[in-house]
Amino acid sequence: MRIASFNINGVKARLPRLLEWLEERRPAIACLQEIKSQDETFPTKEFEAIGYHVETHGQKGFNGVALLTDGEAAENVVRGLPGDPDDVQSRFIEADVKGIHIVNLYLPNGNPLPGPKFDYKLAWMERLSIRLTELRASEKPTVVVGDFNVIPEDKDVWSVAAMKDDALMQPQSRDAYRTLLNDGWTDAIDTLNPRGGVWTFWDYQAGAWQRDHGFRIDHLLLSPECADRLEGAGVDKEYRGREKASDHAPVWVELRD
């Protein structure tokens, strides 16, 4: 079973590219981030027409996540990360589908720093840690995917010097990500590519794609129940080079049935 995550940078701007990717790669579960759409205006019918059920958690203008499931609807859908009733940003959705508990998240970027955006990022990661610990304790097969906006280690970025002041690779961001993993999650792409050099994002600016100036911030975390089934994981890099591409490429993990 293939589970994929794709920061699409606007569902309406990306719709032809997105339908093309779904039909070519046919993930059983596709988790989208940065849909930049409200729930009411999400192009649900277009996805249903090619056999996907749709659950969204959107808002006006930016952010927003969606869960697309091939052939069957997700159950027990919960929207929003617990822990802060004042947080109005749509960045988190979880559900049960195909015997898996799936978590789809869009973690705050955190730039510029220091400042309220970086504080929000770190607070969000603390809330996430609490929720993921609960899910680990449940011992249900769980997969946590999304745009984490964290470059885990120096091997995950084309230039440490160029990015050293960025929120994505501050020690606090990395420590918080490491804390999450230490609870027993397996970073699927890292496990299969221990030497690094795998990118999931290339900036639109300064010819980053052409120069392969990228980094790895989209992650797929497996609970032990799922890590035992890990068959493969990777990046659908070619989609970053197509017309009207997102600045992220899709990432995927294949689990044995």
Added chain:
DNA sequence: ATGCCTCAATTGTTGAGA
């Protein structure tokens, strides 16, 4: 140097992204 590009909300320009 804090832009270089892209998207959304709007229709000229700003905020956000990473």
